Amino acid sequence: MYMERNQPDFGAAEWSLPTRCAACGVRMASLCGGISAAALDALNRIGRKRVLRRGEALIWQGDVADQVGILHHGLVKLSASLEDGREQMLGLAFPADFVGAIADRPSSHCVTALTDTELCVFPRSALPGIVEAHPDIGQALLSRAYDELDHMRRWMLLLGRKSAEERVASLLLQFAARGGCMAGAAVPLPLTRQQMAELLGLTIETVSRKLTAMKRDGVIALPDLRSFVIQDRAALSTIAAEYP
Amino acid sequence: MYMERNQPDFGAAEWSLPTRCAACGVRMASLCGGISAAALDALNRIGRKRVLRRGEALIWQGDVADQVGILHHGLVKLSASLEDGREQMLGLAFPADFVGAIADRPSSHCVTALTDTELCVFPRSALPGIVEAHPDIGQALLSRAYDELDHMRRWMLLLGRKSAEERVASLLLQFAARGGCMAGAAVPLPLTRQQMAELLGLTIETVSRKLTAMKRDGVIALPDLRSFVIQDRAALSTIAAEYP
DNA sequence: CGTCATCTTGAGCGAGGTCAATGATGGTGG
DNA sequence: CCACCATCATTGACCTCGCTCAAGATGACG
Numbered sequence: 001m002y003m004e005r006n007q008p009d010f011g012a013a014e015w016s017l018p019t020r021c022a023a024c025g026v027r028m029a030s031l032c033g034g035i036s037a038a039a040l041d042a043l044n045r046i047g048r049k050r051v052l053r054r055g056e057a058l059i060w061q062g063d064v065a066d067q068v069g070i071l072h073h074g075l076v077k078l079s080a081s082l083e084d085g086r087e088q089m090l091g092l093a094f095p096a097d098f099v100g101a102i103a104d105r106p107s108s109h110c111v112t113a114l115t116d117t118e119l120c121v122f123p124r125s126a127l128p129g130i131v132e133a134h135p136d137i138g139q140a141l142l143s144r145a146y147d148e149l150d151h152m153r154r155w156m157l158l159l160g161r162k163s164a165e166e167r168v169a170s171l172l173l174q175f176a177a178r179g180g181c182m183a184g185a186a187v188p189l190p191l192t193r194q195q196m197a198e199l200l201g202l203t204i205e206t207v208s209r210k211l212t213a214m215k216r217d218g219v220i221a222l223p224d225l226r227s228f229v230i231q232d233r234a235a236l237s238t239i240a241a242e243y244p
Numbered sequence: 245m246y247m248e249r250n251q252p253d254f255g256a257a258e259w260s261l262p263t264r265c266a267a268c269g270v271r272m273a274s275l276c277g278g279i280s281a282a283a284l285d286a287l288n289r290i291g292r293k294r295v296l297r298r299g300e301a302l303i304w305q306g307d308v309a310d311q312v313g314i315l316h317h318g319l320v321k322l323s324a325s326l327e328d329g330r331e332q333m334l335g336l337a338f339p340a341d342f343v344g345a346i347a348d349r350p351s352s353h354c355v356t357a358l359t360d361t362e363l364c365v366f367p368r369s370a371l372p373g374i375v376e377a378h379p380d381i382g383q384a385l386l387s388r389a390y391d392e393l394d395h396m397r398r399w400m401l402l403l404g405r406k407s408a409e410e411r412v413a414s415l416l417l418q419f420a421a422r423g424g425c426m427a428g429a430a431v432p433l434p435l436t437r438q439q440m441a442e443l444l445g446l447t448i449e450t451v452s453r454k455l456t457a458m459k460r461d462g463v464i465a466l467p468d469l470r471s472f473v474i475q476d477r478a479a480l481s482t483i484a485a486e487y488p
Numbered sequence: 489c490g491t492c493a494t495c496t497t498g499a500g501c502g503a504g505g506t507c508a509a510t511g512a513t514g515g516t517g518g
Numbered sequence: 519c520c521a522c523c524a525t526c527a528t529t530g531a532c533c534t535c536g537c538t539c540a541a542g543a544t545g546a547c548g
Contacts, residue, residue: 080397090401103390139375149389149392153334156403161330161331205505205528438494447536449536
């Protein structure tokens with residue numbers, strides 16, 4: 001991702017973009033993609049780079065967050081916890097994704113870095129003004145919010161009704177779809193078993209057992225701990241109980 | 245809710261609002277609340293009333309919905325199903341709530357009336373134009389989308405990590421909060437046991453057993469099938485595993 | 489007062505959680 | 519280069535919670 005920082009030409013010459021945003025590797029895929037040079041310049045002035053080390057949090061559950069961000073590099077989780085420590089991962093944010101809340105009230109969730117991470121952060125208080133001044137950004141936010149609602153609905157179906165094996169298979173299919181890997185190629189697993197369990201509403205032991213079972217049945221292969229290969233996609237889809 | 249239709253003055257005289265919207269009992273609480281008379285007039289021309297009988301669907305999972313709506317009267321559920329018939333309720337919509345999607349792709353969920361229902365519906369194709377012409381509506385949609393995301397996050401924590409008893413107690417507390425009932429008063433239960441089970445990711449038998457257990461323990465009373473009384477709010481909150 | 493839908497209760501079972509021991513992996517410093 | 523340690527993953531034994539199946543009870547309504 002970050003190598004693009006050294007890319008000399010990104011269309012910048014034509015628009016005379018401000019330096020930092022012009023060099024941003026995720027800009028075109030993010031909220032800032034379609035906006036004018038003037039709007040980008042305005043953003044450039046209020047945004048700043050922030051680095052999170054693995055495990056560090058950007059937003060805490062229960063706190064009123066003062067920052068929103070656009071992820072540049074790394075992997076971030078959203079999660080919610082109960083007082084006794086039980087934790088449910090609510091989703092992941094990948095580069096170019098927007099994280100943060102709009103409403104001025106305690107956050108329903110935590111935002112935590114799963115790897116060392118770089119984001120472009122803005123004060124939350126600046127959001128209303130930005131949205132008002134740049135309706136494009138407002139519409140992009142709206143469209144992304146509805147995408148996320150859709151995604152969470154599918155996840156609620158998984159959490160409410162799918163068996164452990166169905167959940168694990170669904171997650172593998174989702175990683176495969178995201179990676180856009182060709183058939184037979186190894187798909188990277190961005191999560192540990194423990195993190196997969198948090199995301200699926202299961203325990204680490206159950207995730208491990210189900211992976212082993214699918215490997216034993218020849219549905220997948222596990223060349224190492226951080227990747228897998230789909231050996232029988234039809235079987236995996238059937239196990240996942242998903243429309244193909 | 246609907247009695248307000250007969251209310252003679254709703255600020256209408258000052259603005260000369262078009263007849264139908266002026267008489268709308270949920271307007272001020274809905275997306276249409278804060279907009280100008282001209283904007284309202286524009287909406288009035290493209291919106292129309294639609295009645296759903298109990299069990300009838302407005303939007304089907306898998307179809308590209310051509311309508312969005314604002315609920316006037318009645319109760320509506322959002323739900324998602326697996327091919328084999330397992331179903332998870334994703335949420336409820338109450339009067340003044342907006343239902344429908346923005347994106348032009350198959351809907352992730354079903355929208356079905358739980359009671360006889362009246363909505364104001366618009367062609368989905370009109371939405372982008374409306375949002376562009378009336379930024380207030382766009383911002384109201386955005387704010388509601390984030391509210392719904394927050395609500396779904398809390399529900400994902402429930403589905404992923406809470407026990408059956410915790411789930412039932414959480415739902416009762418939510419009904420109590422919604423109704424705004426004073427302590428000791430009977431809170432109406434808008435759902436059957438079966439519907440509560442669908443919403444909580446449980447079976448009807450488990451819901452029934454947990455309700456009976458809480459009644460036996462003096463935490464709640466069940467004067468009839470469609471209401472309950474909180475007899476020990478602290479205990480109910482504790483059971484629900486929720487911050488007070 | 490009969491009929492149908494809804495709800496409750498019981499008995500038994502099985503998926504997944506818990507607890508515990510063992511095995512792999514990878515980074516670090518001697 | 520390798521010994522050491524921390525982290526991560528696997529596997530087994532056991533148990534519990536919630537599901538399934540089945541039978542009654544209650545309530546709504548003509």
